[in-house]
Amino acid sequence: xxxxxxxxxxxxxxxxxxxxxxxxxxxxxxxxxxxxxxxxxxxxxxxxxxxxxxxxxxxxxxxxxxxxxxxxxxxxxxxxxxxxxxxxxxxxxxxxxxxxxxxxxxxxxxxxxxxxxxxxxxxxxxxxxxxxxxxxxxxxxxxxxxxxxxxxxxxxxxxxxxxxxxxxxxxxxxxxxxxxxxxxxxxxxxxxxxxxxxxxxxxxxxxxx
Numbered sequence: 330x331x332x333x334x335x336x337x338x339x340x341x342x343x344x345x346x347x348x349x350x351x352x353x354x355x356x357x358x359x360x361x362x363x364x365x366x367x368x369x370x371x372x373x374x375x376x377x378x379x380x381x382x383x384x385x386x387x388x389x390x391x392x393x394x395x396x397x398x399x400x401x402x403x404x405x406x407x408x409x410x411x412x413x414x415x416x417x418x419x420x421x422x423x424x425x426x427x428x429x430x431x432x433x434x435x436x437x438x439x440x441x442x443x444x445x446x447x448x449x450x451x452x453x454x455x456x457x458x459x460x461x462x463x464x465x466x467x468x469x470x471x472x473x474x475x476x477x478x479x480x481x482x483x484x485x486x487x488x489x490x491x492x493x494x495x496x497x498x499x500x501x502x503x504x505x506x507x508x509x510x511x512x513x514x515x516x517x518x519x520x521x522x523x524x525x526x527x528x529x530x531x532x533x534x535x536x537x538x
Contacts, residue, residue, distance in 0.1 A: 362414050365400070365510040367424045371518040373435030373525065380532050383441035385451035385484065386430055390458040391422035400506065402464035402471075409463060415506035421462050425477070425517070429457070432521045438529045453490070453532055456480045460494070462513065470504035473512030477520055481531045491531045495520045 395401055398420055399411040417424065426444070433442050443449035461476040476496040482489050497516040501508040 360414055362412075362416050363506065364398075364416050364418045365506070366418050367421065367428070367510070367517065368514045369428045369432060369518050369521055370514050371432075371522065373432045373521075376436040376438035376529060378529075378533070379437060380439050380529070380536060382439060382452035382532060382536060383443070383449065384433065384439045384528070384532070385443055385445045385447075385449065385454045386426065386433075387445045387454055387456040389422040389425045389429075390456075391420065392458070392460055395421055395459060395462050400464070400509065401462065402466050402509070405467050412506055415510075421459050425457065425459060428517060429455070429521065429524070432525050433528070436525055436529070438525075439532070451484055453535070454482045454484050455528060456482070461496075464501070464509040464512075465498075466504070470501040470508060473499045473501065473509055473516050475513065475516040475520060477524075479524060479527075481528060483535055490535045491527075493527060495524055 394409055397411075398416045398418070400415050400417060401409055401411055403409055419427075430442065430444070433439070441449065441451070443451065445451075445454060456479070458478045459476075460478055461474055463474055465472045465474050474497075476494065478494045479492070480489060481491045497519045499512040499516045499519070501512045
């Protein structure tokens, strides 16, 4: 696997010394990085019911270390580093805005869906924070871990309706940037599988109260 420079473990350094190829392991040389698109592999099914309310989606916040196009990995417990020869096309928070909007629009569960930045008047606001998004490589080929905290609020009443954290861990098929990205895709798909119906249920409860 072509792995990036960072706070690698002693074991990784030892392997580098024995096997050689430190430039490829830590991203040396003049090779250009490959940029990956974070995708939702699922196709959202239509919702069983449509709320007459409008849902607004706030820009997703991201924990500081992951608020970058660089793909993060953990060579061992308690450390983080970045791939040098692989990156995201967009910062994870910005891309998640698109993924959750696309999934919600595909469901058609609300009369209207828009970003809070659009100037549209709405009834509910969905806010998310990406707490973790990294390739845990403590035990190769590793696991893609995604953790996202979500808040659902009633904009009219200015009250928090519900809060929940969604977390997924998907094993990599191959120890490579492409393998990690495929696992991240599966992870965000599973997060959205849980998040979108949860939003619909909370909206229904809030609307009935």
